[in-house]
Amino acid sequence: MRKIWLLMLGAFTLGLDAYVMAGLLPVVAADLGTTVSLAGQMVTVFTLAYAVSAPLVAGLVQGVRPRVLIIASLGVFTLGNGLTALAPSLAVLLLSRAVAGVGAGVYSALSTAAASALAPQERRGRALALVMGGMSTGTVLGVPLGVLLAERAGWRATMWAVTGLGALALAGLAAWLTQVPADPPVPVRARLGALTDRAVVPVVGVSFLAAVASLGLYTYLAPVLADAGGVGEGGVAPYLWAWGIGGILGSVCAGPLVDRTGRVMALVTGLLLSLILAEAALPLLGAAAHPALVLWGAAGWAFQVPQQHRLLALRAERGTVALALNNSALYLGSAVGSGLAGLALSAGLPPERLPWAAAAVAGVGLGVHLVWGRRSETHTQRTDTGDARTRQA
Missing domain, CATH: 1.20.1250.20 (MFS general substrate transporter like domains)
Incomplete structure (x- = not known):
């Protein structure tokens, strides 16, 4: 070990x-x-x-x-x-x-x-x-x-x-x-196939949007809190601890929730709603933003557990490639989110309004999940049924 x-x-x-x-x-x-x-x-x-x-x-x-x-x-x-x-x-x-x-x-x-x-x-x-x-x-x-x-x-x-x-x-x-x-x-065909797989793309797309909203905003947490009147003599560290405690809770609880309930789609919906609520509340809470940060950290860190569970449920030849694609989407979303936030600040947007913009992006992710996520589940089920019939034949 x-x-x-x-x-x-x-x-x-x-x-x-x-x-x-x-x-x-x-x-x-x-x-x-x-x-x-x-x-x-x-x-x-x-x-x-x-x-x-x-x-x-x-x-x-x-x-x-x-x-x-x-x-x-x-x-x-x-x-x-x-x-x-x-x-x-x-x-x-x-x-x-x-x-x-x-x-x-x-x-x-x-x-x-x-x-x-x-x-x-x-x-x-x-x-x-x-x-x-x-x-x-x-x-x-x-x-x-x-x-x-x-x-x-x-x-x-x-x-x-x-x-x-x-x-x-x-x-x-x-x-x-x-x-x-x-x-x-992994054959090149399998790598490229995941990019056009109607079961993979909606899941990875939602992961990308969630990363833009969550990890992208986290980059500018210090100026956001300072502008909202939320950083006192203790500095930003207590707020980072609050976000971190939420992250631990989310990481620990997400797996058992998936295993116990099996309701992956509903769990993703609830986590995205929690992320939207937490980020939208940040500018309003100011120095009392700790509960929102705990909720944000929990939702953000728990989110990828059901997402990975959905990707692993795909056909075996696509599951591993889809996970790698999802991992890249996370960090690409973080890069895009922090880049757009930096441009917004340079253009004169007050830092305290960044959480509302992030919440809006998470809202788009929720819409994609609700509309196309269900379709991807149906597409996967149909494909798996067709593959089973082909093997039986």
């Missing part, structure tokens, strides 16, 4: 690095002499590089041993964070975040596959939970801790801490990670 724990440490560092800068935007902007909206683009370039790197690299390096790619991707990720800590200007900062994002995207895809391949059959679920839990814990708990460190020692100290964690995981994996069995290559 030592290898799995090292993979988990790398995943924890990824989760921390992806969003810790969201709580540091005002400090970073002041240090580099730029605006908060421009500084926020470092989250955009990181998540965009994260989203596109895994599928691109997967198509270019087929045949390369997974162990080599895991170590190399974590090395690129750690190098990018070191460059971020040293960045003297916004241009260098954005470049360094793109480098870190490329490494993070490839490592994220490979680490979960490696955990599954290295664990015995009866412990694969636990191994996957450890790696995925490491990433969510890095975001949910690591981000507030990183903000606290930055408040005491500066934002560059936080980035050096992230770099140190990445280097520690890199050294451990280089020393102890054995060869990892490689999965059979």
Whole structure:
């Protein structure tokens, strides 16, 4: 299990690095002499590089041993964070975040596959939970801790801490990670087929819109709360903790809810409604925004459990590719959301109105889910029935 724990440490560092800068935007902007909206683009370039790197690299390096790619991707990720800590200007900062994002995207895809391949059959679920839990814990708990460190020692100290964690995981994996069995290559036809599959596209599209609304807004949580009168002497950290506590509750409760009720469509509907309600309430609550942040965090982190459940219910040859496509949609949505929010702020939109715009995007996602989601379920059932009849014949 030592290898799995090292993979988990790398995943924890990824989760921390992806969003810790969201709580540091005002400090970073002041240090580099730029605006908060421009500084926020470092989250955009990181998540965009994260989203596109895994599928691109997967198509270019087929045949390369997974162990080599895991170590190399974590090395690129750690190098990018070191460059971020040293960045003297916004241009260098954005470049360094793109480098870190490329490494993070490839490592994220490979680490979960490696955990599954290295664990015995009866412990694969636990191994996957450890790696995925490491990433969510890095975001949910690591981000507030990183903000606290930055408040005491500066934002560059936080980035050096992230770099140190990445280097520690890199050294451990280089020393102890054995060869990892490689999965059979996925045919190009199967990869492209998922992009036009009427059962896959509505689900992935809703995941994209939910990420725009949730993760995109999270990038600018600090200025949003400040504009709404919600940041006091304690700074933004208590609000990040509230969002994180909600995230833990959502992550823990979503799986049992899916297993116990089996009502995946209804659960997705309820979570989207909760996200809309929480974000719409943020500007109205001001300093008392903690309950809305708990609800937002719970809905946002729980949302992908039923979404992944729906994708895994697809035909076997599409399920794995659909999950990879959904993962890319999440980070692409985060990049688009933070990018659009930055443009809106640059155009003069008051930060306290961003949650209402995000809630509107989530509302569009709810509409897509209600209209096309049911159609995709029907299409899948018809296709599965036809496949069964073909096999019987």
